[in-house]
Amino acid sequence: MRNAPPFIWAAIGLIAAGLARHVVADGTGPVLAPSLIALLTLFLAMLGFARREGWAARLATPALFGLVLLWLWEMLVIGFAVPFVLLPPPSAIALAFIRHLALLWQDFAQTYLHAVIAGYGLGCGAGFLVALAIDRSPFLKRGLLPMGNMISAMPIVGIAPIMVMWFGFEWPSKAAVVVVMTFFPMLVNTTAGLAEAGAIERDLMRSYAAGYGVTLLKLRLPAALPHIFTALKLNATLALIGAVVAEFFGTPILGMGFRISTEAAKMNLDLVWATITVAALAGSLSFGALALLERLVTFWHPSFRGSS
Amino acid sequence: MRGGRLSSPRAGAILPLVVVIFALIAIWYLGAVALNAPQARDQLAEGAGFRDLVAQTWSMERPVLPAPHQIATELAESLFGRPITSPRSLVYHTWVTVSAALAGLALALALGLTLAIGIVHVRLLDRSLMPWVIASQTVPVLAIAPMVVVVLGNLGITGLVPKAAIAGYLAFFPITVGMVKGLRAPDPLQIDLLRTYDAGPVQVFSLLRWPASLGFLFPSLRIAVALALVGAIVAELPTGAQAGLGARLLAGSYYGQTVQIWAALLMASATSLLGLAVVSMVEALVARRRGGRL
Structure with missing residues (x-):
């Protein structure tokens, strides 16, 4: 039994889960039996996949787990008739997602394409350039780095109301919050990265008569890349958080943060969840894209060698 | 960083x-x-x-x-110039937020430790749950704050609990990820050695895994402290500015009281730094008891 290929269990489980979902909505038959069968077979499938190696099995286990969670959510909400204003079922969220696609896209464009991207670019760029600039002065470095570390630990989203006052309700104020939030992680990490290149390598560059610029370009920046990517990935999430939270403090009638706060107050929870889905997709896709880029650019780093 | x-x-x-x-x-x-x-x-x-x-x-x-001395005056006045139970006292608002952040942090520690122990010991959890824990770090969790507050408010749950839930939700990811890393930190050779001494999983945990994980616990705790505070502050926004540092920020932005906003912001930063200092102190204490090294 236990050696049966897990994908057979998965197939049986998915069919049973679909059946149970169908029955629970109509009330035309027993719900408990197919549900139990679905849970048991999907559990066996996950156990089977978890024991296997290879990328397909590594992908299948969490995917099945996520599906089971979504299915349980759907079944429990429908089965126990949980009020819609408390928790809408995933199917209703998917429906809202499709129905309000145009609106969701406008919010996404307002928050992500304008505020997040502009703020992220400016904040990361400025952090990188300032790190390069203070790198030549140990005095400034010793003064600014503890400062940067401290400020990174502060609740920077709190500047959102100030930025809204300074730059108005439109997206530049959100971009300004994102700039401040992304600047310090980039500054601290780039500075740490620039210290990465060892003394021996620097001496070697000197013996090749390489100047400051060449050493920076050929040795120190490549060595700093893993740290820079750490900041880029961290900032991708921070930027989205900053832009969304800044919209809680005032915004024109567009934007993901605005949508979430007003629709939550109006009890349109399906639309709120749909917006959260958009935010989650945007966050994980940008993080994934950066991780992929990191893999391509810093393929030489020990953390990537041997794993691929 | x-x-x-x-x-x-x-x-x-x-x-x-x-x-x-x-x-x-x-x-x-x-x-x-x-x-x-x-x-x-x-x-x-x-x-x-x-x-x-x-x-x-x-x-x-x-x-x-506002000029720095204006903020300093406002801070001093609202910290020391008013009775601390008055809603105009910054001490009162800070305590409202900090209590939510602390409750959330306790929640996050309990949940994060439990999950990390489960993930390290059960392969199925490792394969199925861990990818989601990591993926959820890339999601702007704070975006759900208004919804959680509104929904819990519908159920009649207001005040500390929704804020603690959001603070805990935010703080629990770094703790889980850090502790999974930490509990896996011991050298396989050492685990094998313990096994040759006929040590059970409980002993391996208490003698080897737990001590090894402390070096990872404190850095995660620092991140968690900062996040819990941010979570508590943002969770105060949708309730319409009743009490807390987030409420002071929102009320200040409604009425254009910039000095008040800056004072609340500085207070929040000082609280965050104080939290980090406490974590560092505990870390130093633990390190001293264990001979100066974590």
């Missing part, structure tokens, strides 16, 4: 820091002049000199950028 270690103030490091801080304050004063000048010029009588203009920009009621 968010929540990075506060560098210990060594003799050679203090002077640059002081210089930078003074430079920042000087820039701040200049910025206050530049930003407040248009508004100040309207308020001044014709023919007022530059000296008057500067004085005016540093002492306005609702400046675009």
